[in-house]
Amino acid sequence: MNAILHAYEVTKEEDMVEPLDYNRRSRMKNFDKCFKAEITNIIRLTEMEKLFQLRMINEDDKNRFTFLPGQFVMLELPGYGEVPISISCSPSIKSIIELCIRKAGKVTEALHKAKRGAVVGIRGPFGTHFPMEKMKKNNVLLIAGGLGLAPLRAPMTYVIENRADFKDVHIFYGAKDPTQLLFDYQYEQWHRIDDINLQIIVEKPDELWTGPVGLITKLLDDIAIDPDKTYAIVCGPPVMFKFVCNRLKDMGVPMQRMFVSLERRMHCGMGKCCRCNIGSTYTCLDGPVFDYWSVMNLKEAI
Amino acid sequence: MIFKTIVKEDLKKLFNVHLKDVECVGPKQVATSNDGKAVYQFLPFESFDEINLNHEKTEYSAKTYFLPFRETLSTFNFKNGDWDQEIKYRKQQRVLVGLHPCDINALVKLDKVFAKDLFPSPYYRSRRENTFVIGIDCDKPCTDGFCASVGADVVTHGFDLFLRDIGDKYFVKVGSDRGLNVLNKISPTDISPEERKSYRKKTKEFLAGFKNTIRVENLPNTLDIEFESPVWKKWGDKCLSCGSCAMVCPTCYCYGVSEQISMDFKKSEKVKQLYSCNLLDFAMVAGAHNFRPARETRLKYRYYHQHRGFVESFGEPKCVGCNRCGRACLANINPVDVISDLQMEL
Numbered sequence: 244m245n246a247i248l249h250a251y252e253v254t255k256e257e258d259m260v261e262p263l264d265y266n267r268r269s270r271m272k273n274f275d276k277c278f279k280a281e282i283t284n285i286i287r288l289t290e291m292e293k294l295f296q297l298r299m300i301n302e303d304d305k306n307r308f309t310f311l312p313g314q315f316v317m318l319e320l321p322g323y324g325e326v327p328i329s330i331s332c333s334p335s336i337k338s339i340i341e342l343c344i345r346k347a348g349k350v351t352e353a354l355h356k357a358k359r360g361a362v363v364g365i366r367g368p369f370g371t372h373f374p375m376e377k378m379k380k381n382n383v384l385l386i387a388g389g390l391g392l393a394p395l396r397a398p399m400t401y402v403i404e405n406r407a408d409f410k411d412v413h414i415f416y417g418a419k420d421p422t423q424l425l426f427d428y429q430y431e432q433w434h435r436i437d438d439i440n441l442q443i444i445v446e447k448p449d450e451l452w453t454g455p456v457g458l459i460t461k462l463l464d465d466i467a468i469d470p471d472k473t474y475a476i477v478c479g480p481p482v483m484f485k486f487v488c489n490r491l492k493d494m495g496v497p498m499q500r501m502f503v504s505l506e507r508r509m510h511c512g513m514g515k516c517c518r519c520n521i522g523s524t525y526t527c528l529d530g531p532v533f534d535y536w537s538v539m540n541l542k543e544a545i
Numbered sequence: 546m547i548f549k550t551i552v553k554e555d556l557k558k559l560f561n562v563h564l565k566d567v568e569c570v571g572p573k574q575v576a577t578s579n580d581g582k583a584v585y586q587f588l589p590f591e592s593f594d595e596i597n598l599n600h601e602k603t604e605y606s607a608k609t610y611f612l613p614f615r616e617t618l619s620t621f622n623f624k625n626g627d628w629d630q631e632i633k634y635r636k637q638q639r640v641l642v643g644l645h646p647c648d649i650n651a652l653v654k655l656d657k658v659f660a661k662d663l664f665p666s667p668y669y670r671s672r673r674e675n676t677f678v679i680g681i682d683c684d685k686p687c688t689d690g691f692c693a694s695v696g697a698d699v700v701t702h703g704f705d706l707f708l709r710d711i712g713d714k715y716f717v718k719v720g721s722d723r724g725l726n727v728l729n730k731i732s733p734t735d736i737s738p739e740e741r742k743s744y745r746k747k748t749k750e751f752l753a754g755f756k757n758t759i760r761v762e763n764l765p766n767t768l769d770i771e772f773e774s775p776v777w778k779k780w781g782d783k784c785l786s787c788g789s790c791a792m793v794c795p796t797c798y799c800y801g802v803s804e805q806i807s808m809d810f811k812k813s814e815k816v817k818q819l820y821s822c823n824l825l826d827f828a829m830v831a832g833a834h835n836f837r838p839a840r841e842t843r844l845k846y847r848y849y850h851q852h853r854g855f856v857e858s859f860g861e862p863k864c865v866g867c868n869r870c871g872r873a874c875l876a877n878i879n880p881v882d883v884i885s886d887l888q889m890e891l
Contacts, residue, residue, distance in 0.1 A: 247563060247564070247726060247727055247730060248567060248638045248640075248677055248723065248727070249723070250636055250638060250675060251636065251671065251674035251675050252636065252671075253634050253636070253667045253670050253671040253674070254634070254667070271665050271666070271667040271670065272667070274664065274665075274666055274667050274668070275618045275619050275632055275815070276630065276632065277619075277630060319815075321621035321623070321628045321630075321804075321813050322621065322623070322804060322806045322810075322813040323804060324802070324803060324804045324815075325802060325804075325815070326831075345831070347831035347832050348831050348832075351831070362626075362627055362628065364630065506830060506831075507828075507830060507836075508828075508829065508830040508831065510800065510801055510802040511800075511802065513663070513664035514658075514663055514664060515658065515659065515664065515666065515798070515800070516799055516800045516801065516802070516820075517798070517799035517800075517822065517850070518799065518800075518801065518820075518827065518828070520846075520850065520854070521836075522846075522849055522853075522854065523849055523850055523853055523854020523855070523857055523858070524854070528663065542772055542849070543836060543837070543842070
């Protein structure tokens, strides 16, 4: 090494930073490091979607991995690639991370072929979360369309677990047809919970369907809400949350109390690659959870 | 800041004697253009005579030495149904010489994204910290640059040494401790009052020489209001969506990540590759939905990031006004024309 210039070792910079957690915001060492996780269970939800239950392999990682409802992880399938997936389980269960994944591309297709016991990588959690603390002592509307139930299931389980903190709770879920309904094996359980209004609607019923038929906005016709004491979380395709949020706006719910989760194809999760930019906002840093007012002000968001 | 002067010949000695064991990169002439102008690129050199510090500007920026076109982020080694992740950072020493104010201001902007912002990148930091940067002021504004309009015509930091030709000597701004150590190898002298005058006179002449200008103060607002302007369609129709602008841009940093598995299936490399927001699939998501399917929406997005988004995040435009994108564009689109067009339209 030439004497007049001295080498700089980036890895030596932060050897002893405490506390050890998954907040990577200033931790260079964890920039691209994934944490190994094992697929412990695979639950088939529909033709296209499966629920993957994962467990951190390293005991220490298991204790350190914490997240808030609405955040996402980068799921690494070595040899295939990395995809952003929202976490769809309760943050209170430390041992399991549940990811509901649709077969939609190269990586997710390979993942759908993976077997129990396969080892994948996880980076994260990344992004903003639903403000569950702020919502307490208020009525809560949880509305999902299609695959939107995957991200919604995290705040939903949070609300169920902390039911006493919330006033009226309405859960509305809509899908194209009954074959596309996710988590159908759990509806019975959710129905039985005291004082939760769960409604499921489909656009195109089959002969066995006995529930309501139509678009999800129809479910809003039958409820009376106190707009000053109501928060809403709306997850689903942009066209759906646009209609739902506008409807809620007409019902008097302030735009800053409606929260949506936007989907983009992140490549880094850390505000670098620009692939998830909406106008000039990084969905991975400033989102994926935005209030509806912010979404209205984002160019090309919907 | 410490100011020194050095005899021009001594700079050659610095490279040929003191830095001969380090990889040195500078502006080398690689071709002559159709209109007889020399074409320069930042390339490694062995002897100081191979480079020309009087170059107007290089066609590509020096970005490639900090954000290479392709970079391996991780390697996954497969073994018995399991894998491990191997991460390496480049830490070889390198000296980069001949960077103009636009190039150095571009690095300062990249620092804000990759070295200081949330999630600092160790890949970038390692390259940046291990690169010794010697810049040089332009003698006169280049024919097409508009760096003065975006505040990138002068540099205050982001370099180790920064030179200005003041006749038989170089006036040197010393930007770092290691800069001073290196400079001391060639016995610099303290500046005399005449040298200070001559430096200021040269700088004044340079700053007065700008002809190519745009106004950017209100541009973030104009862009917000003119989101639906027909100007975007007009320029978008010309755009070939080739991504050349982003490749030569000293500050365009967006990228894509993909994985490449080895032929023997024993390992897989996770590779980061620079991308361009003008490419068709930039905003494509799962299920093949494209958020920016039209050319004009992608061209527009690039301007929004340069002149609105970056301003929102860091209080300054991302553009340094070098017009490399304008030179590289196959369809003759350049930022001065697009922005003027947008501002004129009333």
